[in-house]
Amino acid sequence: MRGFPISRRSALAGMAAIPAATLPGVARAGAIPSNWSALAGAYRVPDWFRDAKFGIWAHWSAQCVPEQGDWYGRLMYLQGHPMYEHHVKTYGHPSETGFMEIENRWKAEAWDPEYLVRRYKAAGARYFMSLGAHHDNLDCFDSSHHAWNTLRVGPKRDIVGTWERIVRGEGLRFGVSNHISHAWHWWQTAYGYDPEGPLAGVRYDAWRLRKEDGRGTWWEGLDPQELYTGATMAPPPGITSIEAMNAWHDTHSGRWMEFAPPGNLAFVAKWLLRSNEIVDRYRPDIIYMDDYGLPFGPVGVEALAHYYSRALERGGDIDVVLTAKVLSAFQREALVEDVERGWSDRLRDQPWQTCTCIGDWHYNRSRFLNKSYVPAKQVIQRLCDVVAKNGNLLLSIPMRGDGTIDAEEEKILDGITAWMALNGEASIHGSRPWRIYGDGPTQVQAGMHTEGDTFFTPQDVRFTVKDGALHVAVLEWPDSPVRITALGEGQLPSARIERARLNDGRDVRFRRSGDALELTIPPARDGDMIPVVRLDGRGLI
Secondary structure (H helix, E strand, C coil): CCCCCCCHHHHHCCCCCCCHHHCCCCCCCCCCCCCHHHHHHHCCCCHHHHHHCEEEEECCCHHHCCCECCCHHHHCCCCCCHHHHHHHHHCCCCCCCCHHHHHHHCCCCCCCHHHHHHHHHHCCCCEEEEEEECCCCCECCCCCCCCCECCCCCCCCCHHHHHHHHHHHCCCEEEEEECHHHHHHHHHHHHCEECCCCCECCECHHHHCCHHHHCCCCCCCCCHHHHHCCCCCCCCCCCCCHHHHHHHHHHCCCCCCCCCCCCCHHHHHHHHHHHHHHHHHHCCCEEEEEEECCCCCHHHHHHHHHHHHHHHHHHCCCCCEEEEECCCCCHHHCCEEEEECCECCCCCCCCEEEEEECCCCCCEHHHHHHCCCCCHHHHHHHHHHHHHCCEEEEEECCCCCCCCCCHHHHHHHHHHHHHHHHHHHHHHCCCECCCCCEECCCCCCEECCCCCCCCCCCCCEEEEEECCEEEEEECCCCCCCEEEHHHCCCCCCCCEEEEEEECCCCECEEEECCCCEEEECCCCCCCCCCCEEEEEEECCC
């Protein structure tokens, strides 16, 4: 997940073509050739993903420990940033106490994965996403290729493996998110220094620490340079203002880069080994790549081919999903596009996904204190909009470092659970889009990071089809008739509506004219959020 605006042009600048065969320690033999044409020709989005519609994500790592929100590991090394100030006050100066110490403070001491998975299943999730490794470069799984993993550091547990066992036991599809490819540029702030103040010019911990420095410490035998990835874009000496340091990082390591770190093909080789091990060890049904397209040119395509080939070897077909972002039309034939914190303004021909969060991607205590989470009603509005446009919603519920969720998040889950119990199986799970996605005055802005505050009206409706009926979600509970022009006799002259009712069984009065269908929906009862009207008849679908 990214924490600052980055252009598509800068993301693609300098893209390196790295043949996977040239990487040290990498060998390949798979059923599908590692090229886009072969992958697109072999792939079809599986029905389980199209039916699932809703997933929940445990976007959980050591960056949840400080409870300050997204990208703590990078931003704590920027003097003047609130996360830097918090870190100095709470843990010490980053020249002495860097983020590697926070990695080890993550203990997950109150984590109850059985409870959480059951909670998410009850809320209507049909797949679950575990965070495999974030940009902080700590593998949350039993990694053979990367010593900085949660069996050696912090929780001393296989986080991904534990989630997988429980999720599969509950009959849900299991996923892993992979954010590793950006660690090399994300960590360059850790090689910097304060440009101002009493410690001006003193380099931070990543610059000075080496494996031999760990003798007699908790990290004995571990190499900090393996975690921090090496000083590929470290700021030069002589920067003397916070403004200039921020500008330097924004220009250099602050771009969203999908190419290889200069002079460090070993990082790319290890990325491929780690990515393939996630596939081989945990057999995920879905993988989330936090990348524009796929990282590292043909090496990313190699990882995709390995994933699909393993699925073929296991089950005879490619019953898996890999999502990535900002895809070309041709790439969308080979994998599923994810729109991070954004909307689609159209009904898409191909299945897609949007990922979002009720708060910050990593836990931020101020969201709890200020009660500023996204409420359940907005989550349901978003779900109805996405599903009507042939998409899925992947929703993150932030977790504290100790493995718990807070009381406000529990309330939001209560609201989602109640709505999905009534409407999930009836109108969401297993549904398909109608001819158009909906009707109404509110327009959304398409693209990533566009969600903002979108306020729907009672005249905004979204359509799905299931069990021979047309389902109409009204995105705000109305106190007057809802007028739907798309369902008027003039638009559908051969259609006949015989009955309209809510999923709680209450009948809905309707009147149809040449211009529109009018629905008079019963008053909301306690806890009601978004009404869904089932329309039965002839010629509707």
